Amino acid sequence: MQSNSRDKNxxxxxxxxxxxxxxxxxxxxxxxxxxxxxxxxxxxxxxxCFGELLDAGHIEKVDGDGEPQYRITQxxxxxxxxxSPDIFSEIRDxxxxxxxxxxxxxxxxxxxxxxxxxxxxxxxxxxxxxCEILEHGRKTCSITVKVDSKLRADNIKKNFHERPEAIxxxxxxxxxxxxxxxx
Numbered sequence: 001m002q003s004n005s006r007d008k009n010x011x012x013x014x015x016x017x018x019x020x021x022x023x024x025x026x027x028x029x030x031x032x033x034x035x036x037x038x039x040x041x042x043x044x045x046x047x048x049c050f051g052e053l054l055d056a057g058h059i060e061k062v063d064g065d066g067e068p069q070y071r072i073t074q075x076x077x078x079x080x081x082x083x084s085p086d087i088f089s090e091i092r093d094x095x096x097x098x099x100x101x102x103x104x105x106x107x108x109x110x111x112x113x114x115x116x117x118x119x120x121x122x123x124x125x126x127x128x129x130x131c132e133i134l135e136h137g138r139k140t141c142s143i144t145v146k147v148d149s150k151l152r153a154d155n156i157k158k159n160f161h162e163r164p165e166a167i168x169x170x171x172x173x174x175x176x177x178x179x180x181x182x183x
Contacts, residue, residue, distance in 0.1 A: 008049055012052065013080065013083045014040065014041060015035050015049060016079055016083075017080045019076065020077050020080040025112050026070060030106065032050075037163065053076065054070070057073055058073060059072055094177065110140070112134075113133075114131060114160060115130045116128070119146060124146075126148045126151075127153040128145075131143050131156065133164055146163070
């Protein structure tokens with residue numbers, strides 16, 4: 001039980017640290033993407049801890065562009081200042097960099113395009129899946145792969161829409177021969 005409580009506290013401090021350093025109101029989906037993006041925090045842990053932070057007054061809801069947004073309160077900043085050193089500096093730094101990249105991607109007005117086409121049996125069957133990132137109508141990234149099942153095609157679509165920046169960064173790192181960018 002104590003370990004679970006410690007894990008939840010770690011997640012809460014981690015979320016507060018990210019919000020403190022971003023210093024801007026964000027919608028729930030964006031905060032979730034930021035907190036879970038590098039895999040240190042799972043969705044369910046994040047959702048539970050986020051609700052508790054909101055209830056405790058560490059995060060507050062503010063009016064956004066038609067949808068609720070959230071920001072860290074002074075009470076949350078105090079916790080982040082005092083307890084964020086408990087988070088490994090490598091994790092803090094890497095996660096903050098990822099968060100800032102994701103926000104930059106969203107602010108650039110990037111558009112995601114996905115297309116899935118049945119490949120006829122005469123051509124080997126399966127599905128041809130194309131994922132594109134457009135910025136101001138221009139292709140920034142276009143990846144086409146052939147998969148053997150609709151389930152895999154659907155998984156590609158889901159992952160592409162959830163983490164386009166990570167996919168772009170990963171493809172670019174591999175193409176440039178710098179796999180260290182992935183890690």
